[in-house]
Amino acid sequence: MNFHDIKSFDERLAFMKNLSKKFLIRAHQIDIEGSFPFENIQDLKTSGYTSLTVPKKYGGEEISLYELIRLQEMIAEGDGATALSIGWHMGILLNLSEKEPWDEGIFKVLCEKVKQGALINSAQSEPMTGSPTRGGRPVTYAQKSGNNWLINGKKTFTTMSPVLDYFIVNAAIKDSNEIGNFLIPRSTNGVEIEETWDSIALRGTGSHDLILNNVMIPDENFVERVRFENKRANGWLLHIPACYLGIAKAAKKYAIQFAENYAPNSIQGTIIDLPNVQQKIGEIELKLMQSEYFLYSVAKQWDISSEQERDKMGPILGAAKLTVTNSAISIVDLAMRIVGAKSLSLQNPLQRYYRDVRAGLHNPPMDDMTIQLLAKHSILNCQ
Known part of the structure; x- marks a missing residue:
């Protein structure tokens, strides 16, 4: 049985409660070691949880925000680091489903990958800009190269980085005032994770640095222009x-x-x-x-x-x-x-x-x- 077999919210909550008990057993060791909760994330993937916010037309359950936060809360009762980590993935998919800011074709492909177990998160913070919510222009830059984009830079606080398959990276577009969001697969040449996470809080989130060294992606992976004035x-x-x-x-x-x-x-x-x-x-x-x-x-x-x-x-x-x-x-x-x-x-x-x-x-x-x-x-x- 997995989350897609269960249609009742109360039953899903009960199912998550059982998973959360496993997370609680593992939480202390993960915290002491500062390791990543690989088993917890795999349990969530195997249970079908990680595709619940995918639209129904792409094979998900399109759960509501209310249902999502209740399930996330239950995960956190077992392990906060696991909850915050997977929450970014779940929430980003919910947001993309609701606002539809991307071309439908690339979002559909992403959803199909998520159904197969892929995980995604944004990589927005940088050492020079602080929190992206304060509006700083990223130092990471993207330069057009034929039908591709060449991206260089460094992102901090890339939560869940040990297991992410996709990164949504914001970058300043060279020779313009624009900022764009780019979808970068982990398998792309030049993508590296530098293990820098040494926080005393939420030690299991794996929020390491993302290094982008001459990363080349196709033009269709320029998924969105960032507009702070119409946030x-x-x-x-x-x-x-x-x-x-x-x-x-x-x-x-x-x-x-x-x-x-x-x-x-x-x-x-x-x-x-x-x-x-x-x-x-x-x-x-x-x-x-x-x-x-x-x-x-x-x-x-x-x-x-x-x-x-x-x-x-x-x-x-x-x-x-x-x-x-x-x-x-x-x-x-x-x-x-x-x-x-x-x-x-x-x-x-x-x-x-x-x-x-x-x-x-x-x-x-x-x-x-x-x-x-x-x-x-x-x-x-x-x-």
Whole structure:
């Protein structure tokens, strides 16, 4: 049985829960070694998960954004690094399916490859530009060469790089002011991965550097011109807060299990009955409820909205990411306060959860950009 055989959302969620339990067993070793979760990604490919956001006309299930974030959240309860990694692939396919910015022929071929197990992610960040969401012009450049494009440059934070089959690379077009997105197969000559990922958070994402040295691709692989002035809202990026919400839920579960079993001889029974512990559990539950209702309602709003309505959702999408991610950090902190000093042991998952949720502050959109966007939105609506 795989995800394509299951038509009920609840059954898919249950199926993912079983996979997530496997990911949880492997998570500690992956984190300690700083290795890549090859087995987890293979399990997701074998289960048919990686093609669920492919359009039905190309053999996928065309699942909704709401269903995607719920499944992503479940993955993250097992392993945040696996969730964030595969979330980029799933979300990019969802975004391309919804907005159709590419020529249909090349997108159809990509979907057929995904059905066969291929994985894709964007490579946008560079050392000189920082986050691509801040609008810096890439140093990576593309130069026309007959019916081909010659691309040179370096990209950082290329998540899931050990197993990617395709990279969407943004590059400045030489001798013009334009920026383009180029689809580069991993097998292309001149494509190299430099293993530089040494973060203390989400150590298993394999977010190494991508080196492009005289990479030659055909003209049809120039898939899209980047237009910052007409930038559209991106519902698919809700896979990011979904990941951190899942990690927060894992932290809550661990803290409660610990409290139910920890019985110091200074009290009768276990610490689960202590008022101060129940206070923290209640605070955790409140933050989780707020996060769930915010994130899920925004995803559902996206799913039922028209294209024009979606393009107005930028502020609320950013607010959902900011709220959920910061709440996840608070939730893990509260869980660690319940467990106490033991939460700082390398053998304890809470210290990993804490490091992992902090990474959410550096995923797009950044908090400061969201606050500025909300301010502009508020001022505009008051005029």
